[in-house]
Amino acid sequence: MASYISDELIDRISERADIVEIISHYLPLKKAGKNYKALCPFHQEKTPSFMVSPEKQLFHCFGCGAGGNVFNFVMKWEKISFPEAVKMIGEKVGISVAVINxxxxxxxxxxxxxxxxxxxxxxxxxxxxxxxxxxxxxxxxxxxxxxxxxxxxxxxxxxxxxxxxxxxxxxxxxxxxxxxxxxxxxxxxxxxxxxxxxxxxxxxxxxxxxxxxxxxxxxxxxxxxxxxxxxxxxDKSRILYGLNFSKEAIRQEEEVILVEGYTDVMTLHQRGIKNVVASLGTSLTSSQARLIKRYTGHVFIAYDQDKAGISATLRGIDLLLEANLEIRIISMPRGVDPADLVNREGEGSFLKRKDEALAYFDYRLNLEIQKRPSLRREDKIEIIEEVF
Ligand SMILES: [Zn+2]
Incomplete structure (x- = not known):
């Protein structure tokens, strides 16, 4: 059966759905004159060329050419059909759509x-x-x-x-x-x-x-x-464990702590650290990275730094960078996860490590330095080359 939504209903929804408000659920918008701007979510860039016009109720990216109205944005972001986008936005603005399909x-x-x-x-x-x-x-x-x-x-x-x-x-x-x-x-x-x-x-x-x-x-x-x-x-690849409990805290703190397991989320939560989600296993996916991006632009990775944890951290970093997220890595003792750490040393110890979390570059540099016991001048040059 073909899907059918009346034009009248589509008009009512687009009247109520403010494009600035809807898009700002997905990414942080900054006011720029009459318009709003952001880093484009549809291509990779360092300076914002993604503009949203509240007056015209349109978005446009001067970098990659993406553009359109609020429905086009949601279709493109969520990778869904037009009727699905209408339904989704309808729900957001309190107009329910009986899509017959x-x-x-x-x-x-x-x-x-x-x-x-x-x-x-x-x-x-x-x-x-x-x-x-x-x-x-x-x-x-x-x-x-x-x-x-x-x-x-x-x-x-x-x-x-x-x-x-x-x-x-x-x-x-x-x-x-x-x-x-x-x-x-x-x-x-x-x-x-x-x-x-x-x-x-x-x-x-x-x-x-x-x-x-x-x-x-x-x-x-x-x-x-x-x-x-x-x-x-x-669909495991699209879920972050604990997000239902942590989303308010993530928005408030404007940052999220990414851990590996259920018990890490629960333990930190019990200790009052609530902006935490787990990737369900060690491999973060690009869908999970995009899901994080809806709530914050800042991620702290707190994976156990054993061999598996380090390679998971490095893989995760790549995906998070692709989603334009800012990353810091909390230095965890080898073979110790956040739950163990706070149970042994208290949440203060974890929060101190979080304060001292390394930026991506420093983390990579440290890893390379640890691989080499003696440091000669040639080694240092080699390390710098490898990290870059
Ligand atoms: Zn773009």
């Missing part, structure tokens, strides 16, 4: 799947209350009950118990399959639970809805961490 059907299903995730999260939270060893683990990691509840940490029972419980609660097995919470058995004779006997961390959208789960094993089993598979709701 396949998207509408998808929307209903999504809504249903979010509700299923919600019920599964409740079930996992209930299970945690009975699971002494899991509660003990969380206590050992220093978590207080309020934070465990706030982040809705739970426990996934055995596959058999999970199936019994979801049946008893009347949770749709079809939806659980769509969410990859149930997986076909390899013998093909039934279904089993994706998460079994793991601590569960629900993963939220920026709006605070549960789009997936992460599970940590308690013993030495592998993999240590397991995430939901991709589904209609969950």
């Amino acid at each position: 396949e998207e509408a059907g998808k929307g209903v299903l999504k809504e249903e799947l979010y509700r299923t995730n919600e019920r599964v999260a409740d079930l996992f939270q209930q299970e945690l209350k009975r699971m002494v060893s899991a509660k003990k683990y969380l206590k050992q990691r220093g978590f207080i009950p309020e934070v465990i509840d706030k982040f809705r940490v739970g426990w996934a029972p055995t596959s058999g118990d999970f199936l019994k419980m979801v049946r008893a609660k009347g949770i749709s097995l079809e939806n659980l399959k769509k969410l990859s919470l149930l997986i076909p058995s390899q013998k093909g004779d039934g279904w089993y639970a994706w998460f079994r006997q793991r601590i569960i961390f629900p993963i939220f959208t920026p709006e605070g809805r549960i789009c997936g789960f992460g599970g940590r094993i308690l013993d030495n089993g592998l993999p240590k961490y397991l995430n939901s598979s991709s589904s209609l709701l969950f």
